[in-house]
Amino acid sequence: MSGYLGADPDRLDALGQSLLAQAGSIDELRAGLGGQLYGTDWTGADAEETRADWETSHAPALGAAVDLLRAMSQALLHHAVQQRGASAADGASSGGVPAQRIPVSQIPHTGADPAAVRDWWAGLTQRQREDLMHHQPQRIGALDGIPAADRDTANRVLLEQLLRKDPHNPGLDALHDRLAGKHDPRAYLLGLAANGDGRAIVAINNPDESANVITYVPGTGADLSKIDGDLVRADRMAADANQLDPTRQTSAVLWLGYDAPDSIVPDAMNPGYAENAAGGLSRFQDGLRITHEGEPSHNSIIGHSYGSTTVGIAGRDQGLAVDDMIFVGSPGVGVDNAGDLGISSDHVWSTTAANDPIQYAVVPHPLAPIPSVIVNEARGELIHGLNPSRDEFGAHVFTSDPGTPLITTKHVSVQVPLLPVPPNPVWSGPTVEVGTDVPVGVDPHAHSEYWDSRNESRSNIARIATGNYDEVR
Structure with a gap:
């Protein structure tokens, strides 16, 4: 007998740690492959297509596998902690060995x-x-x-x-x-x-x-x-x-x-x-x-x-x-x-x-x-x-x-007559636009x-x- 109620938490721990390690290995593989793919001096249509496939299909698939393994690992480790708590609470009747929980004061x-x-x-x-x-x-x-x-x-x-x-x-x-x-x-x-x-x-x-x-x-x-x-x-x-x-x-x-x-x-x-x-x-x-x-x-x-x-x-x-x-x-x-x-x-x-x-x-x-x-x-x-x-x-x-650019500007312009103008006339002759950019703010x-x-x-x-x-x- 394991001495615990339900599953053996040590085995849950071992399985959880194994899944976590496997997730890490796949994650490292994904990172390494991605680094090689983008670090290789390779251009052209084939390179773009391969990298697009990697980004949209292969890398997400590996990432999903990593997420699943990590989620399973966390669940198992959490169940192990709960199992030890349950066994500790019923230790007198089950013969379980409770975990030695660290008091908060010792953290x-x-x-x-x-x-x-x-x-x-x-x-x-x-x-x-x-x-x-x-x-x-x-x-x-x-x-x-x-x-x-x-x-x-x-x-x-x-x-x-x-x-x-x-x-x-x-x-x-x-x-x-x-x-x-x-x-x-x-x-x-x-x-x-x-x-x-x-x-x-x-x-x-x-x-x-x-x-x-x-x-x-x-x-x-x-x-x-x-x-x-x-x-x-x-x-x-x-x-x-x-x-x-x-x-x-x-x-x-x-x-x-x-x-x-x-x-x-x-x-x-x-x-x-x-x-x-x-x-x-x-x-x-x-x-x-x-x-x-x-x-x-x-x-x-x-x-x-x-x-x-x-x-x-x-x-x-x-x-x-x-x-x-x-x-x-x-x-x-x-x-x-x-x-x-x-x-x-x-x-x-x-x-x-x-x-x-x-x-x-x-x-x-x-x-x-x-x-x-x-x-x-x-x-x-x-x-x-x-x-x-x-x-x-x-x-x-x-x-x-x-x-x-730090200074934002606005273009300001006026129409200027091309010919000399008599005093106070209503000018209808040719003109030219004269303008400049003036500062109006800070960007x-x-x-x-x-x-x-x-x-x-x-x-x-x-x-x-x-x-x-x-x-x-």
């Missing part, structure tokens, strides 16, 4: 040292880990130092719980769609919270198994309800890097693990949002190092807009366990010199599009607002420090496309176009993320 707090969390997690049995991932998903999914695959399991449980409470939440829906296997490669949910503006951490490819890891920190206006746009950027960075170097997998992580400013004025002028995020961002980077398998990965971090301020202040105040630091469209990073960011200035990078209005984000002096704006802009003194794309900052400045779109198709900034980010520094332009 490390969210800000715990990732190395200590890793050691605690490693000291648990697989049965205890499964129990915690399914019964304490909010606590386990938020812990830096727990492997990405286990955090993903816990946060997927949490996501389903949140969706049952709020089935029409656009941010949760976007996460569910991206995690459902409809896209390639696989995404891992490393953090989730729905309170306030919401928070989420999503990795494209498993960072624990990747040779290159790039963490992307978005800026003003980023929140859970609008996460789909930032997920697209993470997907593009992963695709760009893996296409550039298909021999060494790159994982791109969207880190919306902080409360980003809601507005440009006054919120984004306040460094407090970045200062509050610094500890969590630094701890997350430590966790990536702690849980990584095999040789150390090449880790980069990229901040866009206010996200660059967050990255810079975290580097300044906490230190970041990264190899490269990248600023895109920055209003300043909390320091005036690349050497003050906690890493070698030779591994600090920055770009600002020619038409990005962020380069004019200066603070006017209350006694002389217009002169001070002119002077500060000329000096590159922005809201949160010296523009990191200025030479005197000391970073490597790389190229981005200019973007949409900020260049600030958000760094990840657009064929923008040179995307290629340069991929080169930095994969360590191909000599190719950065």
